[in-house]
Amino acid sequence: MYPPRTRNSRQTPCEQCPLRHLPTFREFQPEELAFVSHFKTGELSVDAGTTVLSEGSHSAHLFTVLSGWGFRYKMLGDGRRQILNYIMPGDLVGLQGSLMGEMKHSVEALSALTLCVFERERLGQVYRNHPDLAFDVTWIASQEERILDEHLLSIGRRTALERAAYLLSFLSQRAAASNLFRGERVSIPLTQQHVADTLGLSIVHTNKTLKKLAERNLIRWADRGCDVLDPEGLMRAADWDGLEAVRRPFI
Amino acid sequence: MYPPRTRNSRQTPCEQCPLRHLPTFREFQPEELAFVSHFKTGELSVDAGTTVLSEGSHSAHLFTVLSGWGFRYKMLGDGRRQILNYIMPGDLVGLQGSLMGEMKHSVEALSALTLCVFERERLGQVYRNHPDLAFDVTWIASQEERILDEHLLSIGRRTALERAAYLLSFLSQRAAASNLFRGERVSIPLTQQHVADTLGLSIVHTNKTLKKLAERNLIRWADRGCDVLDPEGLMRAADWDGLEAVRRPFI
DNA sequence: CGGGCCCTTGAATTCTCTCAAACAATGTGG
């Protein structure tokens, strides 16, 4: 299932996890850290473009993103694709599949992506022995739900321009929280096709919409990605309040 | 906050919960039942049209729907409304607010609605003392996420006709699972405005789209609701596989 | 140099929205 350039061995011990000290994430208790470290069975690194999980499959694993970007998506029978959300460092991936068996969406790497691998079998131990971590898992699922709510509002009721403004603002805020900036630039290797498939628009119209945002000096589109020139202007254009600045749990 | 015709006293003991024996829901262990019964602090009954929870509020409660219908929605500053999902018997309501404080969406009753009330404070006990129930809470959150994924695909990538077919099919399947049919008819007091706000369409276009579905003999729209004439035809029209027939947990 | 991928642009077509009006069903007060 995984392509050539894939490794699957333990590399970064949780004790040295580079994400642990980011202000976005909560602190671990030493005992929790020990458990998570035990829970982790390895790492998976894949190249950009790799499908990490696919709709219809029954994965035995649960992942946390250690580095890189990816996205979750679903497709219709004739190939129409909807990107549901983006994944970035600290995000839990594959929980739906672990809880309910079959994956109902796919996950693809947008950049080189490294994932911490957990056995879904051991998820029960989390609930039995680590109620605080179990609570965190629920928190994370609930947070994802919130974000999907906002996406749904966006696609259903925002205009094309508002939608694009919302998406770019959302991505740049998430990127900032995950420390994924390269200077002013959100370093997502995102094509306009990805943007289109997230916004529910055609690629042609997406292009024209991004151009309008650029004309208003809110963003600058450059080869596979964009600079956010005016973060507050984007939020205003989208009528969006932004992400809450809370320290979120991660596993 | 709650309007006149509202009662807030303990009425149905969990031991006699009418939902417990529906084939849709899993069985409780006696000890779980005892805990849930203790966890429940009362009931809330409201009339159709009542706002049960509102965006921006900090509710101290968590609810399970005992009877009736409702919906979750979000609004933009200028009044545009997006219905996110519908709630019906057995559904957990207000989890996001309980976990994260502020509600980011509102909940409104579509029919007379009765909710079992739980104190959010006691949610911690679930995690500390009832890992199986805690697991169920996560399962439920994850299931909601799945449904939102499908809604997102629908609004983003399905045509107006497909979207309407999906929604009506989805609602009738959920209604069937919750035993909410009145003969062949889905007894949701749903207006075309609700349909429009769910599909992300204008009410005029929604009306024309529903008419097309009716011309194809898939549905018949009648005063505040519709008959599903051809359930499989609807699913085919939407390119949708339907809900899984699993016994789901409820609390 | 050619091929592939991504971005850009114009034009015609299709979809969807707004505006406007009318109708049916229901409920209320006189």
Next chain:
DNA sequence: CCACATTGTTTGAGAGAATTCAAGGGCCCG
């Protein structure tokens, strides 16, 4: 019982938004 208001549905027409089709340009890489 009727007049009237309210709510929900239906329809037509014109305006606006978004799609498809088509083609060209830039860039990187083998």
